[in-house]
Amino acid sequence: MSLLLPVVGPDNPALHSIISVQKAKVKDGQLSCEFTEQRAADATRRAFALTCHEQVHPDLLHALTRLVPHLCLLTEQLHETPDFWPDEAEELPTLFRSFAVTGFSLSKDSAGITLIGRRELAGGKVLNLTSPHVAFDDETSGAYSYAGLLETAAQQAVAEVEAALRGKCAPDRQLLLSY
Template sequence: MTIPLLPIVGPDAPAPRSIIRIQKARVKHQQFTCDFTEQRADDAPPRAFTLTAQEQVHPDLLHRLAQLVPHLCLLTEQLTETPTYWPEDAPGALPAHFEAFTLTGFSLGNGGRGVTLIGQRQLAGGKALNLASPYVSFDEEEPTYAYAGLLETALEAATTEVEAALRGKCTDYRQLDFFEPTEETGTALIPLIPVPAHA
């Protein structure tokens, strides 16, 4: 007799929660895709998955990805640091000098102890320039990137939102009814669909 396995990833996941290790996450056209492994227990073998969510990503995930944009710009030498370079801690939009940049994803290495950031710069002609940062390790005693600690903290917040997305956190939406009830009767009206006239 085969016992069906209950889903762990997704909004209907039963407790206890599984162990998720994110390898790569990306967002394109409000759609979220992630490569990750999942373990049902500490001693269970990990299972590898690639998941593409059909729902639009939650704004919290987009916000956390946006907080990585300043690091992408420095690592790819697109902008230089100025006294007003870094955004304030208050949540909200990034400063204007980051408007042309978008972080589309990241790739973790060494069990999450390093990262490559992936993004785009919108060029004046309307084209997009793809950007990939050099790999940044968080284990180096003397890091090559001066803001590795800040990057690690921002990345942890982003991976928390990625895991929440894997467990079902997304933008709520409701499909409108095709048949709308009338106020007087409460019954549904069938919408009129124009039919082309035949010659």
């Protein structure tokens, strides 16, 4: 019987497999993901669906928050204002507090994305949101104006998902012991 490894990739840390994320979502602080992995460029792809039992790293949560303004525009929940786009390091403005991106789905070869999220309504109920698919290289007249910004934010989120698959997770919390 073989042991299941807690992370994805080769046994040798110096080698990296090729991971292609198709879907990812965070629920209750845990990552669920569908992806393919190749041990080498000429190897066959193996498909996986995985739920990590560790809490996700704050960097992944931050990368998902960078997608919130796009979710709001794509689902027509908010309209763009002069101060709509937050700086990378700053927290999201209060305008976005009731919104969250919980996951995404990438099209084949990562040519586009569909965002999945939620909005907490005033009465405490939750409205689930799914954006229309956005092609990153769409140059038609009805294309999403911020596809380039969305692609950059999506690449950062995918990089954090890949890091989580390779073992990056939230540090264990040490409880204080009283004597």
